[in-house]
Amino acid sequence: MSLRDVRIVVNDRELRVEPGITIAAALLNAGVQDFRTSVTGAPRAALCGMGVCFECRVTVDDVAQQRACLIAVRDGMRVRTGGEHA
Ligand code: FES
Numbered sequence: 001m002s003l004r005d006v007r008i009v010v011n012d013r014e015l016r017v018e019p020g021i022t023i024a025a026a027l028l029n030a031g032v033q034d035f036r037t038s039v040t041g042a043p044r045a046a047l048c049g050m051g052v053c054f055e056c057r058v059t060v061d062d063v064a065q066q067r068a069c070l071i072a073v074r075d076g077m078r079v080r081t082g083g084e085h086a
Helices: 023-029
Strands: 006-010 013-017 057-060 063-067 078-080
Touching (some): 023 057
Parallel strands (some): 006 078
Antiparallel strands (some): 006 013, 057 063
Protein backbone atom coordinates (compact mmCIF):
# COMPACT_ATOMS: atom_id res chain seq x y z
CA MET A 1 0.00 0.00 0.00
CA SER A 2 1.40 3.39 -0.90
CA LEU A 3 0.82 6.87 0.41
CA ARG A 4 -2.78 8.06 0.14
CA ASP A 5 -4.09 4.62 -0.73
CA VAL A 6 -6.78 4.69 1.94
CA ARG A 7 -10.07 6.30 0.95
CA ILE A 8 -12.39 7.65 3.59
CA VAL A 9 -15.54 9.71 3.22
CA VAL A 10 -15.86 12.77 5.43
CA ASN A 11 -19.25 14.48 5.30
CA ASP A 12 -19.84 13.10 1.78
CA ARG A 13 -16.39 14.26 0.59
CA GLU A 14 -13.93 11.53 -0.37
CA LEU A 15 -10.41 11.90 0.96
CA ARG A 16 -7.35 9.84 0.09
CA VAL A 17 -5.18 9.52 3.16
CA GLU A 18 -2.07 7.78 4.37
CA PRO A 19 -2.50 4.27 5.81
CA GLY A 20 -2.09 4.00 9.55
CA ILE A 21 -2.87 7.58 10.53
CA THR A 22 -5.70 8.42 12.88
CA ILE A 23 -8.99 9.93 11.81
CA ALA A 24 -7.98 13.08 13.71
CA ALA A 25 -4.77 13.37 11.71
CA ALA A 26 -6.64 12.81 8.45
CA LEU A 27 -9.19 15.50 9.33
CA LEU A 28 -6.57 18.03 10.40
CA ASN A 29 -4.50 17.31 7.27
CA ALA A 30 -7.62 18.05 5.23
CA GLY A 31 -8.19 21.35 7.04
CA VAL A 32 -11.20 20.24 9.04
CA GLN A 33 -11.42 22.41 12.16
CA ASP A 34 -14.86 21.54 13.50
CA PHE A 35 -14.96 17.93 14.59
CA ARG A 36 -18.08 18.62 16.64
CA THR A 37 -20.13 21.46 18.10
CA SER A 38 -20.21 22.21 21.82
CA VAL A 39 -23.37 22.91 23.82
CA THR A 40 -22.68 26.63 23.33
CA GLY A 41 -22.36 26.20 19.56
CA ALA A 42 -18.59 26.55 19.44
CA PRO A 43 -16.61 24.39 17.03
CA ARG A 44 -14.40 21.85 18.78
CA ALA A 45 -11.48 19.79 17.47
CA ALA A 46 -8.74 17.49 18.69
CA LEU A 47 -6.86 18.88 21.65
CA CYS A 48 -4.86 16.25 23.53
CA GLY A 49 -4.41 13.74 20.74
CA MET A 50 -4.28 10.84 23.18
CA GLY A 51 -7.84 9.95 24.14
CA VAL A 52 -8.20 12.04 27.28
CA CYS A 53 -10.09 15.24 26.45
CA PHE A 54 -12.92 13.83 24.27
CA GLU A 55 -12.90 17.02 22.17
CA CYS A 56 -12.35 15.06 18.95
CA ARG A 57 -15.58 13.08 18.99
CA VAL A 58 -17.05 12.29 15.57
CA THR A 59 -19.44 9.76 14.09
CA VAL A 60 -17.69 6.80 12.46
CA ASP A 61 -19.68 4.39 10.30
CA ASP A 62 -22.90 5.59 11.97
CA VAL A 63 -21.52 5.11 15.49
CA ALA A 64 -21.57 8.44 17.34
CA GLN A 65 -19.16 9.72 19.97
CA GLN A 66 -16.02 8.04 18.63
CA ARG A 67 -12.70 9.63 19.56
CA ALA A 68 -11.01 10.47 16.27
CA CYS A 69 -7.56 10.53 17.85
CA LEU A 70 -7.76 6.86 18.84
CA ILE A 71 -9.02 5.26 15.62
CA ALA A 72 -6.87 4.53 12.59
CA VAL A 73 -8.36 5.16 9.17
CA ARG A 74 -9.74 2.17 7.25
CA ASP A 75 -10.55 2.03 3.58
CA GLY A 76 -14.23 2.87 3.05
CA MET A 77 -14.69 4.42 6.47
CA ARG A 78 -17.42 7.06 6.70
CA VAL A 79 -16.87 9.96 9.09
CA ARG A 80 -19.32 12.69 10.09
CA THR A 81 -18.12 15.81 11.81
CA GLY A 82 -19.82 18.87 13.25
CA GLY A 83 -22.33 16.85 15.20
CA GLU A 84 -24.19 18.86 17.78
CA HIS A 85 -22.89 17.95 21.22
CA ALA A 86 -21.12 14.99 19.62
S1 FES B 1 -8.00 14.73 21.00
FE1 FES B 1 -8.36 14.46 23.12
S2 FES B 1 -9.54 12.61 23.19
FE2 FES B 1 -9.07 12.87 21.09
